[in-house]
Amino acid sequence: MLVPHGGVLQDLLQRDAPIKSELIAEAATLKSLSLTDRQLCDLELILVGGFSPLTGFLNEADYTSVVHKMRLSTGEVWPIPITLDVSKQVSSQFKSGDRVVLRDPRDDLALAILTVGDIYTPDKQLEAKEVFRGDPEHPAIRYLFDVAGEVYIGGALQAINAPKHYDYTELRKTPAQLRTEFANKHWSKVVAFQTRNPMHRAHRELTVRAARDKLANLLIHPVVGLTKPGDIDHHTRVKVYQEIIKKYPNGMAQLALLPLAMRMAGDREALWHSIIRKNYGATHFIVGRDHAGPGSNSKGVPFYGPYDAQELVERFSTELEIEVVPFRMVTYLPDEARYAPIDSIPDGTKTLNISGTELRKRLREGTHIPEWFSYPEVVKILRTAYPPRQTQGFALYLQGLPNSGVEALSYALQATFNQFAGGRHITLLDAAKIGRGAVSFVLGELVRSGAGVIVVNNEEVVSNTELSAIRKAVAKSGTFVVVSVETPRAVCEANDRRGYFQASRKDIEGYEVPADAEIRVDLDSLPINTAIQKIVLYLEEEGFFVF
Incomplete structure (x- = not known):
């Protein structure tokens, strides 16, 4: 070995x-x-x-x-x-x-x-x-x-101790354990496959081809530590891997989990992954296109070239004594009901493929995902973890100056939503009563449970920095939408029967209009019914309500 x-x-x-x-x-x-x-x-x-x-x-x-x-x-x-x-x-x-x-x-x-x-x-x-x-x-x-x-x-x-894990303990193998298992199975050549995403039929096909080409066995070795922000949670992914591993020929493949904190460092990371898999007993390593790259920046410029990773690992493969297996993208041929490497298909051949973006869209909308693309067991897991928008939770955060109409709008929205929200419960929360430190946690838990939450912030004005932090925290559980109620300050002061503006409060004096609000309404110039309609139409367009 x-x-x-x-x-x-x-x-x-x-x-x-x-x-x-x-x-x-x-x-x-x-x-x-x-x-x-x-x-x-x-x-x-x-x-x-x-x-x-x-x-x-x-x-x-x-x-x-x-x-x-x-x-x-x-x-x-x-x-x-x-x-x-x-x-x-x-x-x-x-x-x-x-x-x-x-x-x-x-x-x-x-x-x-x-x-x-x-x-x-x-x-x-x-x-x-x-x-x-x-x-x-x-x-x-x-x-x-x-x-x-x-x-x-x-x-x-x-x-002294290894960190304790309480999930999938039977799959959390150390390098020494995997090496012993490979030796006991007489696996002399092992191809390792790195992934941080769910696997589908095409992944199964390319890994099987790699194993057959090298006359080797397979180690499916997904990362369950820290991956790219926004990636699918590891519980959902592991359930997918557990179904996928059943689809390999008996005795060909083994699943084990890697507690790695990825850096998304492209070519350097691919070299790092190769070394780690060598330590776990692999003799071959599949290096993908743009392996471990975080995609592109806000200008659309890729952080790494598509083949940088393969080239760097190849440079060191002799010294490392681990063989690189280039990732060969495969595509589905509907006329032949099979997958084939995309670079081996004659021009004009009919092919089918579903991108990651299209898959997420179909999951969000609850539309059909064909069996040629993924196994029904896998789709079922993904649909459970990522239900369509109309059953997902969301938080509608209403921010405005005191007396801007925020409070009236919140009550009107709750009444309106509960008329047609179906099985979704619409909760109305006063941010001032929750407390600044607990808002993110409470909203996150409610949104995670599938609730629709309206949050009114009528008394305690928060800064853009605070609002951004709340958005970031809640977005881990579901959708966060800011409604900026931008009634002119003079109108708010004229209606100030509770003395908010007379108190010379710093948060009011330095009030910042939410910078990243999805919806903006002025309740001095816009009737409240029209404001409600604007908000409802936005949520309908986003898929939260189906009429």
Whole structure:
């Protein structure tokens, strides 16, 4: 079987098992760091050996070498910086040589002890340029500057516990476990397939072709850590993978889950994925078109070229001793009722295909998805997770100055919606009574349950920054629509019987009209019935109501 990257599988959990009780006792006396979600994924793959030859977070010399040369300072290929980022305030608590407990943020479980090596401030502009090509819209660059801490801490790790998972535990195989299973099955050649999306018939076809071409078995190895923002949740995807794996010839394929925090780093990420799969025991790796790329920026310019990933992995394939299997796009031939590689089809041959955009549209509208495209079992799972718009939840957030008519409009909308909303319950909430800190959570839970929610903000005016944060949080559960009630301030002041404007409140004095409102109404010049009609028509066009 292929040796791990660097020659040795760095399974720290197994290595440090004999002294685990000593480490637990020591951990009780040490300072702690609670990890971020990304750091938690990175730590798990260091501990189990998925990131071999790494035995800790990168020190400054390794970090610098990785950024510039895609190699560790010891020479091994490594394209992605694996760093423990913290704030300046946190970093000031430690010095080189300190022992620090790294804890799971979910349950405070002690996972490892870090012996602090370097504490250094990275050149993030250089990291952004060299690792991610510098486009400020790249999601990893946004994370680098907007989320990640200013200071990196490097150092070696000793393992105490792996992070605990309570879902799909039978599919969460470590590199050592998979390697043992491959050996027991006498799988001498294994083709690994990376995915972060649901799989359909075309994916099954291309992976089977890859296995047959290489006389190998298949490892379907999807990412269930952090993927691209907006991706389908891992629970839905895993249920799809569990159905797809049944469609392979008996004994050909195995499913296992990878707790990776993707960076969407295109060609560098593809090289990284290859190394990780080598550590898990794969001898071959399917590299797709625009592999691990985040698409295009707001100007429509792709972050990476379509074949950059394949070319980079090919450059290192001999050194890595893992064979690249180029992704061969397949398409459906209706006249022959079969799939075939698109580059092998004669000109003029009738083909059928459904894009990701078209699939999402059909799911949203509840329209037919043909069996040639996907298996009925898969479609059923996707329809359950992504019901058509008319059964999805939404939040209608009404924002305006006091006395602008926001409150009257909210009551009128609730009465109107409940006449024709069918089985959907329309809830009216007063943001002031919920409390600023709880609005996002309450709305998110209601929207997730399929409710239609009208939120009136008549007294506590929020800024555009606050409103944007609420939108971002609620959008994870469903649709968030802002209705900006833009009745002139003079009219609002003339109707001010509660003394809002006399109180010289800062939020009113500095009131900002919502910058990204989907709907704008002026209830001084627009009758309330007309405003209701405008809002109803918008929601109908978006598919939330069917008349």
